[in-house]
Amino acid sequence: MNRFQVKKVAVLGAGVMGAQIAAHLVNVKVPVVLFDLPAKEGPKNGIVSRAIDGLKKLKPAPLGVAEDAALIGQANYEEHLDQLRDCDLIIEAIAERMDWKLDLYKKIAPFVAPHAIVASNTSGLSITALSEALPEAIKPRFCGIHFFNPPRYMYLVELIATPTTEPQILDQLESFVTSGLGKGVVRAKDTPNFIANRVGIAGMLATMKEVENFGLSYDVVDDLTGKKLGRASSGTFRTADVVGLDTMAHVIKTLQDNLTLETDPFYGSFGTPEVLKKLLALGHLGQKTKAGFFKKVGRDVLRFELESEDYVPAGQKADEVYGRMLKKPAAQRLALLRNAEGPQGQFLWAILRNSFHYAAVHLASIADNARDVDQAMRWGFGMKQGPFELWQEAGWLQVAQWINEDIAAGKTLCNAPLPDWVFKGPVAEAGGVHTPQGSYNPSTNTFEPRRQLPVYARQHFPEALLGEGAVTFETAGKTLHEDEAIRLWTLDDEVLIASIKSKMHAIGPGVVEGLQQGIELAEQQYKGLVIWSGDEPFSAGADLQSMLPAFMIAGVDAIEGAEHELQQLMLRLRYAGVPVVSAVRGLALGGGCELAVHSARRVVAMESYIGLVEVGVGLVPGAGGLTYIARRAAENAATSTGKDLLPFLTEGFTAAAMAKVGTSALESRKLGYLLDSDVIVPNKDELLFVALNEAKSMFDGGWRAPLKRQFPVAGRSGIATIQGSLVNMRDGGFISQHDFHIGCLIANVVCGGEVDAGTLVTEEYLMALERKAFCSLIVHPKTQERIMGMLSTGKPVRN
Template identity: 35%
Template sequence: MTRGIRKAAVLGSGVMGAAIAAHLANAGIACLLLDMVPTACSKEEEAAGLDLQSAKVRNRLASQAMERLKKTNPAPLFVPAFADRITPGNIEDHWERLGEVDWIIEAVTESLPIKKSLYARLEEVWKPGTIVSSNTSGISIREMIEDCGEALRAHFLGTHFFNPPRYMKLLELVPGPDTDPELLVWMKHFAEKKLGKGVVVAKDTPNFIANRIGTYGLLVTLQEMERGGFTVEEVDAVTGPALGRPKSATFRTLDLVGLDTFVHVAVNVHASVPEDTAEKAAFQTPGVLTELVRRGWIGEKSGQGFYKKVKGANGKSDILALQLDTLAYEPSRKITSGSLEAAKSAKGARNRIKALLGGHDKYADLAWNIVKPVLIYAAEKIGEIADTVVEIDDAMKWGFNWDLGPFELWDVIGVKASLARMEAEGTKVPAWVQAWIDEGNETFYTQRETTGFYVHQQAWKPMEIQPEQISLASLKQQNKIIKGNTGASLIDLGDDVVCLEFHSPNNAIGVDILTMIQQSVDEVRRNWRGLVLANEGRNFCVGANLMLLLMEAQDGEWDEVDHIIRTFQNTMLKLKRLEKPVVAAPHRMTLGGGVEACMPADRILFSAETYFGLVETGVGLIPAGGGCKEMALRVSQSAGSADEDVQPFLNKIFETIAMAKVSTSGEDTRNLHYMRAQDRVIMNPDYRIYEAKQAVLALDRDGYVLPEEELIRVVGEDGRAVMQLGALQLYQGGYISDHDLLIARKLAHVLAGGNAPAGTRVTEQYMLDLEREAFLSLTGEPKTLQRIQHTLAKGKPLRN
C-alpha cells in the first residue's frame, strides 16, 4: 500500500484532542485542530469589539486549547516551537479543508449520537483514501460508522491513544468489520515508526484491552480492600513496585486519572456486559467512588481524592490519606512487613513479585487475592478482546505501566503451582487454561524473543521477527557477548557491528565501564566495522560514580582523584580517536559522564525522550571528562572566519553548563547546542539500536575516515571576564550562592581557554588539562563534598 501522512486534522480540542495534535506535531506532521463555533462572546471579546463573526471568536476553543498546550506540565510538545505546526480553526469555516489532509482523527464528546452525526457530515467532504479514526475509549467502532458508505468504512478504525499521548506508549488500533486489512497493517507500522507507539490490535469490545483489564483490576482491589479492612496506604504499599506496578500504585493512580473518569469507564463496561453475570457485578461502581465523585473529590484536578496534600505547621507539604469508613483525612502512614521488605530487597520485577507472593503475612495474602482474579479474568477474555496473550500483556505494560502483563506474571509465579492453589481455594479456572497445562505445557510463553507464545484456540504461535527492534537481552541469551565485566558488555549485533552496553547500578560510569570502553576500542579497531553505544537500562547513564570520587576525596587521596579523571579523559579521547565509526543512542536520563560518553561519537541518535545535560555544577564540580572541551570545540567550529565574534554562542554554552540545564526531550538538545547537524531524533526507542547500527553501516559503506583533530580557538581573558560578569550579576541579585559563583568562575576560565590570549588555537589536550585542574580544585572544597554527599543520600542537588 502506497500512502503517507503529511497532514492531519483533529476534530475536538479537548484535553485528548489537543494532546494528540501536539504529538502529531512532535512527529513532524502538520495538523488542523478544529472545534465548534462558540454561541456567545466572552466579556473580554466584547470589550475588544469582537462579535460572533470575528475569526478570533469563532476559533476561540481551538486557540485556547493551544494556549493550554504551552502551559501544560508535563509538556505535550517536545519543544514549544512545534506549536507552529498546529493550525487552530472551527468545524464551520474550515470543514472543507478536511479534504486536504491524509488522516482525520475524531476526538469529540464520548456520545454515540454525536459521533454518528459527525461522521454523516464528514462523508460529504471526505476525500477517497483519507484515513479516518476515532479516539474513543470504549464506544463501538462498528456502531459509530455503520450508516456511512462502504469506502469510508474501509478506511475507518479506532485509534485509542492513552493520555498523555506524548508519554504513554500504548496505542490501541481497533478495526471495524469493514476496515481494510492492509490499512490496519500499514497504520500499525506507521504508528510504531513515525509516532513512536507500542501498538496492540484490539477487538471492538467495551473499553478494548487495557482499560477492560485495568478497570477490572482496580475494582477487584477496591473490593478486596473493603473485604479485608485494609487502608489506602496498605493497598498502595502492596500494589506498587512490590507487585511490579508503578509507584503511584492504586489510589495515587486513581487520583491522577480522575475518579470521575474512572467511574465513566467502569459504567461503560457495566452497561455493555450481559445481565446477571459475575462480570456485570464486578463492574458495579463501589459506593465510596460514587460518593467521592458526588462530593467533587475526584483526585488531583480537584485537590483531593484518596490523598490530599496540605501545608503543615512547618510550611512543608504533608500528605493525608482518606479513611474509607469516615471519609476523613489523616496523615499518611508508612507500611512495612516481612513480605514487603523481602520484595523491596529483591532485584528485578520478577523477583520482587515472587518475594511478595511467597510471603506469609496479610500483605502477601492481599497481593494474591488481587492478582488471582485478574489472572483468571485475563484468561477468560482471550478470544473476546484479543487473540493472543501478547496483546493483553503489552497493553497492560504500555497502558498501565505494569512491569509484567498478566500472562508473563503467571509464568513467573508458576502456572501449575498457582492452579493447584486456586483449586484448593475453590476458585474456578477457565477450562482452556487447565486443558493447556494438562497437555504438558507449563507456561504461556516459550523463550519469548526467539520461540513463541500462546494464542486463542490452544496453539503456539511463533514470535514474529522484528528486525528493526534489536533486543540486547535476547542477543545475550544467544551467547552473543564478545567480552564483558561487571559494568559493561560488548555484544555482537551482526553484520560486523558491535554494541557496548552499560549495566552497572544506574549505569553510572566507574572504572569497570572505562576499562570496557578501552578494551572495546581495541577490539573494534582489530575486528569490526564499527561500534554502537546503547543499553536497555531504565536510563542510559546518570553520570560518573560519585561514591568512588567522594571516598577518595574524603581520604585526601588527591593523586587517586587525579588518576580517575585522567583515566576518564583518556578513555573518551581514545574512543574519539577510533578509526571506525561510532554511533551513540542515548535514552531517557543521560547526565554528566553519560553525556561525555556520547560526545566522542560520530553520530548521536537521541531517543525522543532523552533528558541530556552536563549537570556537574549541581554537585559542586564542572564537567571534566571532555564535556567542557567538546562544547568549546563547537564554539570554535561555529566561527565562519578568524575575526567572527563567537562570544554570544560561548555565553549560551556557559549558561547551559553553569545552570546544569537538561534537555526536556531529544529535540530540545538542539536548543541547548548538544545536537550537531549530523545528529537526529528517533521517535520509537525500540528502534534506536537498529537505527544506530544502520548509521554505523552507512558510515562504513561511505568509506569512513577518522576526522582530523581540530585546534580550538579560544576567547581568552576578555571572553572569560564577560562570562564571569554575568555570573557576578546573578550573585549580586541573590540568584546564586557563594559556591555557585566560585564554580562559575572556574567554568568560565576553562571555556575561555585559561590564560591563553584571545584567538589562540589550542589542542584538545590543553583544554582537558584545564578541565582537570578546575575539577581537582573544586573536589577539595568542603561545600562540594557536601553537595556530593547530599546527592548520593537524597537523589537531588543541594544548593549551599
C-alpha cells in the same frame, strides 16, 4: 515499492486527548491540523487556539519543546473541511458521545481522501457501531485507535478492527504507529473498554472492593500495590488521582452500561465505590483539582477518609514482612501470600487471584491471544509483568488449583469457573500461555506467533514476555570481549557494539578501558562502533564511588589521573578511525553526556534526558564537557558574521552552570547537546537498528574523523562579563557563594582562561583547565558535603 505514507494527519477534537495527540505528532515531525467547532465569539479557530496555548502549560509536557505548538495547524468544521482531502490519516477524538461522533462522520465523509484511514480514539464505544454512519467506501478504512493518556509518554496504543475493516489497513496503521509514533501496538476486539481498561479498571474496582473487605487505608494499599508488586510506583489510588476520578468514573460507567451479569460474570463488582461517588460529589477529581484520594497541603500529604468526609495525615507504610515476601521467587511469593494470616497478605493474594481469574475468563472475548493482554497491562498500566506472565512463572497448574479452591470456597468475586483450556490441552501441557512457538489463542486452541510485519524487522530485541524464550541482547550475536564492566560484540560482523554493564551504566575505570579496547578493535576489523547498553539509562555519568577509594589513598593526584584517562577516552572517541555512534536512551548525564557529545553521531530515543549535571554535586564537568561547549561556540561563531564569541557561549555556559537537562531529545538539541545531523528515533526498540545503519552508512559514505584544529576562545574579557552576571545572581540571593565559585571556574574554562579574546587554543589545553578546576573542587569541603549527600540520599545538597 508501494507503501502507505502518512504525510499529513488531521485530528478532530481539540479536547485534552485530541490536542495532546496533535502535540505528539508534531514531536515526531508529522504535519498535523487540529479541528474543532467554530467559536461562537471572536476568531472562528478560537477553541483550537486556546487548546494549543494550553499545551504549553500542561505537566507533564506534551510537547518536546513548547515553541513547537506553533507547528500545529488550526481549523474548524465550518470553514476548513477541504483540508481533510490532503490528509492520509484522520483521527477523531471528540467527546465520548455516540450521537456527536456519528453526526461528525456524516459531515466529514465527503472530504475524506480515497486512500485515507479514518480512526476513532474512543476509549470504550463500539467501533462497529460507529462505522455504520460511514459511507460504504470509507468503512474498509475505518478502525479504532485508542491512545493512553498522556499520549506522548504512554507506550500503549490499542487498534480495533470492525467486521468491514480491511486487514491491510490495520497493518499499515500498526506500522505507522509503531515506527512513526514510537508506540507499542496491541490489537483488541471490539468489546467495552477493549483490553487494558477492561482488565485494568476491573482490577482497580476489585482492589477497592478488597480494600473494604480487609479494612486497609489508601496509603498502605498504594505502598503494597506499587513497585513492591511490580506495578506503577503510584500504586492504586494515586494512579486513580493521576488519571482523573471523572475519567475513571466514565470508564466504569462504560462497563456498567455495556455489560450485564450474563455477558460478564464479574458484573456485580462493577458498582461505583461509595468513596468515589463522594469524591466526585465534592468535586475532588484527583490531580487536576489538587484533591482526590490524596491531596498535598504544603509538604504534607493527606488522604481522604470517607467516614469524616475529610482529609487526614497520610504516610502509613505496609508491614515490612510483606515487602520481604514480595521479593521472593514467584512460586514462593504467591504461596506465602495465599497462606498469610495478616490482612495485608490476604489482600495481596486476593487481588492477584482476582486478576488471574478475570483475565482467564475473558481472554477469548477481549483479545486474540494472551500476549495482547499481558502487553496491554505492561504498557497501559505500568506493570512489570502481565497477569498471565506472573501466573505462569509461579506454576500454572498449582495457581489454577488455588484459584479453583477459592472459587469453591466462595472467596472470589464471582463463581465463574476457570475455562477448560486452563487445565487441559496445550496450555496445561506447556505450563502456561507463553511459549517459544507463540502465545495462546483460545479461539484456535493454538500458540500464535507474533505478527511478522516488516516494521518489526527494525526491532532487534523487542520487549519479550516470560516464556517466549526470546534471545536477549546480553547473549545475542558474537562476543569479542566481555568482563564485569563491558561487553564488546557484533550482530552482523560489520559493526562492533559496546554494551556497558555497570550499575546505571556508570563510567568507571573498567568501562574506560573497555571502550578504548572497543575503538581499537573496531578500527582493525569493523565499519564502526555503536555504544548501546540495551536498556535505560545510556549512562548516569562517571562512577564517583569508584573514585573515592583511590582519592582516600592517593589524594587528588589519583583523581587527576582518572580524569585525564576519561578525557583521553573522549578524544579517542572523537578522532577514532571509524565512526562512533552513541545510541542514547533515557538518562545521559555528566560523563554520559560527555560520551555522547564526543561521538561522531548520536542516535537518540525521543524520551532521552541529556545534560551536564556535575554542579549538583559541587563539581564541574571534567571529562571534556566544558571543552565541547567552548569548541561548539567557536564553530557556531565561525558561520556567523559577528566576531564576538560570547553570545555563542551563553547557552552552553548556562546549561552547565545551572545543570540544565533536556526534558526530551528535542530540547537536548536546543541546548546544544544534539546536532541537526543527529537522529531522533520515536520507538525505543528501533534504536539499535538505526544506530547500526548510521554507522554503516557513514563508513560506506567515506566518513573520516575531523582533523584536529585550534579554535578561538572568549578569553579574560569573556570571563569578566560572565562573572559580572554571577555577582548579580549571588548578591541577589539566587545562588550561594559556592555556586558562584563553581560558576567562575566554569567561565574560566569555557572562555579559555587568562588569555586575550580570539586566542587560538587546542582541546587538550582546555581539558587541562577543566581537569584543574575539577580537582580543585574535589578537595573543597562544600563539594564534599554535596557528594556525600548525593551518595547517601540521592538528593542534591544546597550549601
